[in-house]
Amino acid sequence: MTTAPAEAGWRFRQPSVIPGFGVTLGFSLTYLTLIILIPLSGLVWHTASLGWADFWAIATDRRTISALKVSFGTALIGAAVNVVFGTLVAWVLVRYRFPGRRILDAMVDLPFALPTAVAGIALTTLYAPKGWIGSLLAPLGIKVAYTPLGIVIALIFVGLPFVVRTVQPIIEEIDREVEEAAATLGANRFQTISRVLLPGLTPAIVTGFALAFARGVGEYGSVIFIAGNLPYVSEIAPLLIVIRLEEFHYAAATGIATIMLALSFSMLLVINLIQSWSRKRYG
Amino acid sequence: MVDLSYTAAADTSPSRTVSATTEGRATRWALLALALVFLAVFLLVPLVLVFSEALKRGWGPYFETIADPDTLSAIRLTLLVAAIAVPLNLVFGVAAAWAIAKFEFKGKAFLTTLIDLPFSVSPVISGLVYVLLFGANSVLGPWLKSYGIEILFAVPGIVLATIFVTFPFVARELIPLMQEQGTGDEEAALSLGANGWQTFWYVTLPNIKWGLLYGVLLCNARAMGEFGAVSVVSGHIRGLTNTMPLHVEILYNEYNSVGAFAVASLLAGLALVTLALKTILEIRYGHAIAASRGH
Amino acid sequence: MEVRVANVRKEFDRFPALHDVSLDIKSGELIALLGPSGSGKTTLLRLIAGLEKPTRGKIYFGDEDASQRTIQERNVGFVFQHYALFRHMTVADNIGFGLKVRPGATRPPKAEIRRRASELLDLVQLSGLEKRYPAQLSGGQRQRVALARAMAIEPRVLLLDEPFGALDAQVRRELRRWLREIHDATGHTTIFVTHDQEEALELADRVVVMSQGRIEQVGTADEVYDTPNSPFVYGFIGDSSALPVKIEDGQIWIADRPIGLATPDAPDGKATLYFRPHDIELLDSCSGCIAGTVATSRRVAGTRRVELEIGGGRQVVEIELPIEHPAAQKSRIAFRPRRWKVFPAQDS
Numbered sequence: 001m002t003t004a005p006a007e008a009g010w011r012f013r014q015p016s017v018i019p020g021f022g023v024t025l026g027f028s029l030t031y032l033t034l035i036i037l038i039p040l041s042g043l044v045w046h047t048a049s050l051g052w053a054d055f056w057a058i059a060t061d062r063r064t065i066s067a068l069k070v071s072f073g074t075a076l077i078g079a080a081v082n083v084v085f086g087t088l089v090a091w092v093l094v095r096y097r098f099p100g101r102r103i104l105d106a107m108v109d110l111p112f113a114l115p116t117a118v119a120g121i122a123l124t125t126l127y128a129p130k131g132w133i134g135s136l137l138a139p140l141g142i143k144v145a146y147t148p149l150g151i152v153i154a155l156i157f158v159g160l161p162f163v164v165r166t167v168q169p170i171i172e173e174i175d176r177e178v179e180e181a182a183a184t185l186g187a188n189r190f191q192t193i194s195r196v197l198l199p200g201l202t203p204a205i206v207t208g209f210a211l212a213f214a215r216g217v218g219e220y221g222s223v224i225f226i227a228g229n230l231p232y233v234s235e236i237a238p239l240l241i242v243i244r245l246e247e248f249h250y251a252a253a254t255g256i257a258t259i260m261l262a263l264s265f266s267m268l269l270v271i272n273l274i275q276s277w278s279r280k281r282y283g
Numbered sequence: 284m285v286d287l288s289y290t291a292a293a294d295t296s297p298s299r300t301v302s303a304t305t306e307g308r309a310t311r312w313a314l315l316a317l318a319l320v321f322l323a324v325f326l327l328v329p330l331v332l333v334f335s336e337a338l339k340r341g342w343g344p345y346f347e348t349i350a351d352p353d354t355l356s357a358i359r360l361t362l363l364v365a366a367i368a369v370p371l372n373l374v375f376g377v378a379a380a381w382a383i384a385k386f387e388f389k390g391k392a393f394l395t396t397l398i399d400l401p402f403s404v405s406p407v408i409s410g411l412v413y414v415l416l417f418g419a420n421s422v423l424g425p426w427l428k429s430y431g432i433e434i435l436f437a438v439p440g441i442v443l444a445t446i447f448v449t450f451p452f453v454a455r456e457l458i459p460l461m462q463e464q465g466t467g468d469e470e471a472a473l474s475l476g477a478n479g480w481q482t483f484w485y486v487t488l489p490n491i492k493w494g495l496l497y498g499v500l501l502c503n504a505r506a507m508g509e510f511g512a513v514s515v516v517s518g519h520i521r522g523l524t525n526t527m528p529l530h531v532e533i534l535y536n537e538y539n540s541v542g543a544f545a546v547a548s549l550l551a552g553l554a555l556v557t558l559a560l561k562t563i564l565e566i567r568y569g570h571a572i573a574a575s576r577g578h
Numbered sequence: 579m580e581v582r583v584a585n586v587r588k589e590f591d592r593f594p595a596l597h598d599v600s601l602d603i604k605s606g607e608l609i610a611l612l613g614p615s616g617s618g619k620t621t622l623l624r625l626i627a628g629l630e631k632p633t634r635g636k637i638y639f640g641d642e643d644a645s646q647r648t649i650q651e652r653n654v655g656f657v658f659q660h661y662a663l664f665r666h667m668t669v670a671d672n673i674g675f676g677l678k679v680r681p682g683a684t685r686p687p688k689a690e691i692r693r694r695a696s697e698l699l700d701l702v703q704l705s706g707l708e709k710r711y712p713a714q715l716s717g718g719q720r721q722r723v724a725l726a727r728a729m730a731i732e733p734r735v736l737l738l739d740e741p742f743g744a745l746d747a748q749v750r751r752e753l754r755r756w757l758r759e760i761h762d763a764t765g766h767t768t769i770f771v772t773h774d775q776e777e778a779l780e781l782a783d784r785v786v787v788m789s790q791g792r793i794e795q796v797g798t799a800d801e802v803y804d805t806p807n808s809p810f811v812y813g814f815i816g817d818s819s820a821l822p823v824k825i826e827d828g829q830i831w832i833a834d835r836p837i838g839l840a841t842p843d844a845p846d847g848k849a850t851l852y853f854r855p856h857d858i859e860l861l862d863s864c865s866g867c868i869a870g871t872v873a874t875s876r877r878v879a880g881t882r883r884v885e886l887e888i889g890g891g892r893q894v895v896e897i898e899l900p901i902e903h904p905a906a907q908k909s910r911i912a913f914r915p916r917r918w919k920v921f922p923a924q925d926s
Contacts, residue, residue: 107326123329
């Protein structure tokens with residue numbers, strides 16, 4: 001008699017009475033392929049056709065290396081600052097009641113909504129030597145605009161919501177009983193926060209850090225105005241890609257882009273692994 | 284003290300927070316002050332500065348910039364690009380969410396990851412991939428050109444780059460929402476004799492409309508504001524391939540600060556409207572919007 | 579440690595959760611706070627712990643006014659309904675936490691903390707699980723760890739808030755017996771909150787029955803079960819049947835007939851008669867008894883539960899009969915409660 005091959009072994013999808021699987025998945029895959037996959041694979045293909053020697057020359061070019069260092073370094077510092085202040089802002093928004101809290105909460109998303117070019121010229125004007133904040137810092141000998149410090153400022157702006165929005169829901173979910181338990185066991189408030197609450201928030205903080213960092217590495221619009229774009233000093237990798245493109249040096253642009261992608265993806269991968277490990281352990 | 288409609292599950296009785304779960308008064312004020320100063324310096328001051336710079340010389344020069352033909356054509360192009368990119372990504376988002384949330388199939392997690400991919404790619408690289416695909420050195424570019432079709436340094440390139448950058452917004456809003464809602468409603472409708480399209484239209488769509496609107500809102504804000512990707516593919520041709528963000532850059536680089544900030548103030552206004560609508564949606568329809576906030 | 583609650587009142591946003599509550603707890607006693615939700619039992623426990631501050635009144639630990647002490651200084655062991663274990667710490671670290679956060683001078687050395695933790699794990703019968711994380715434990719095991727953690731700080735009082743509320747019935751019964759054994763072995767003054775009367779009656783030395791922010795009755799299991807002092811306690815603890823009656827000349831009347839129960843001290847007027855459905859004697863003939871016709875009859879475990887219509891069906895009362903009793907539909911049954919109590923009718 002006939003065996004039912006569909007019942008056993010590998011099956012692409014579980015049976016369902018709901019219609020439309022073929023057409024929606026078909027459309028999604030086609031669209032995804034056309035818009036994302038083909039263009040991205042073009043990048044990979046171009047890099048592959050470079051040849052190892054050419055690629056190595058681009059990768060080890062002094063300007064490439066310093067641009068990557070600037071991009072990753074400033075993104076790292078910006079994300080680190082956001083970890084501290086983003087967590088603080090999330091804590092204050094969740095735990096404290098004050099007039100205007102709702103508006104402030106909404107404002108945290110401003111960097112998501114404000115076009116990066118607008119943020120770029122606003123921050124540059126603000127931190128320029130004659131700007132509102134720049135003129136306050138100038139007498140102290142602190143230069144922000146047109147220095148790597150300016151890049152950090154722009155990346156703090158851009159990355160802030162990533163940390164706040166990943167940490168905030170976790171703070172909202174904190175079980176008050178856990179805090180009370182720590183207090184009944186004799187822990188003072190500082191001990192409760194540092195030993196009980198912060199370790200619980202760490203996975204969310206790490207995620208927020210990773211998101212802010214990834215965004216910072218690739219950020220272009222808000223940075224190029226304030227950076228000064230001095231080669232070897234304050235030139236970021238995305239800008240170097242644009243410069244190489246404008247020189248019609250496609251190979252170099254492609255090479256730098258590939259290195260950037262590879263570095264960001266491996267960082268995200270490592271962070272994802274840490275996350276899933278901690279989820280397994282602490283549940 | 285103002286307490287605006289806040290409900291946390293753990294917080295049923297307000298006086299539970301006597302001393303065991305709050306910081307001391309001084310610490311509280313210090314932390315609050317620190318957070319407020321930080322937010323003011325990094326968010327509020329830049330926003331105020333945009334409008335203050337735009338109106339530095341009064342309303343006359345402000346309207347002059349906006350009425351300038353180049354500005355108007357930049358506004359038109361921005362609206363056109365958003366009008367193409369947003370609906371396409373909307374249709375994709377709904378289709379992808381339907382396939383992913385309502386069915387179990389192999390490779391689903393991988394597909395979800397692929398959809399998020401554009402978020403982790405630098406905008407400059409998003410533009411670069413289209414330059415490589417349609418540029419003078421590519422196979423496609425010259426071939427299309429021989430038929431008179433310009434992609435790069437023309438409107439189609441700008442649209443493509445914008446679609447790439449805003450690709451995940453609607454889908455990533457709808458997928459968790461529809462997964463949470465499950466398939467019970469649809470199965471009920473089908474058992475009552477509705478066909479697939481009727482089920483979607485009368486049952487699924489009303490369930491996801493606020494989440495959909497939320498996704499469209501964020502998608503639109505990014506589509507109108509995208510700078511890096513569009514900058515790479517546009518060629519910066521005044522009056523032709525200049526979107527509003529690109530026009531801001533051109534004016535700024537020409538030392539026309541008032542002009543740059545005037546156009547920037549329009550975009551900042553858009554951002555504020557987006558934030559306001561987003562907040563209203565979150566307050567009123569929070570339960571009908573997926574928990575994933577951000578981007 | 580003796581605990582004395584003196585005239586404590588607690589309001590939440592002007593809404594009183596406790597009205598003028600006083601309670602003396604002897605050293606080494608195991609006390610249950612029993613009541614329905616909203617009765618104020620958890621609030622009372624949290625006040626004793628110092629997790630809440632009383633609006634009025636004082637709480638004494640021995641002779642010391644505990645109201646003056648912060649929660650950290652009170653040194654109470656509190657076990658939460660949902661365990662409240664620290665997820666990112668191992669079982670041993672959870673138990674040792676209270677010792678680790680002590681100020682340098684009184685903090686035991688690390689090895690000592692470790693030793694104490696495994697001692698306590700032995701006591702709660704979880705030896706060998708030191709290195710596990712809470713996520714890897716069952717609900718019952720987590721609650722044992724929570725108790726060990728609370729006992730690690732050598733608390734003056736052990737407070738448990740619905741300690742078995744989140745566990746399934748089988749584990750509940752097991753842990754109940756085990757908690758009693760631990761209490762007898764360690765002798766901590768222990769107060770636990772529960773809404774489960776079986777748990778309270780079985781486990782506690784004395785039961786504090788609470789309702790609507792007030793203490794209704796304090797007594798041993800026998801006292802509160804056999805001699806409830808209010809209609810609420812009668813209704814809340816065990817099964818009870820109630821009948822509206824009239825008191826005249828020290829006699830209890832239903833409609834126009836005396837039922838053979840004398841209550842010389844009660845004032846004349848309307849009242850309610852309470853008794854246990856199983857605590858009755860059946861009578862053959864009725865002169866001075868309660869009589870009614872069988873409305874429904876159900877078999878419940880080892881007995882038969884019968885609803886009797888009394889006085890032409892205006893009142894229904896439930897009694898328990900032996901299985902052998904036929905209790906046929908519409909047949910007439912006469913009985914008299916063995917143990918009973920009348921309370922003056924409430925205004926409502």
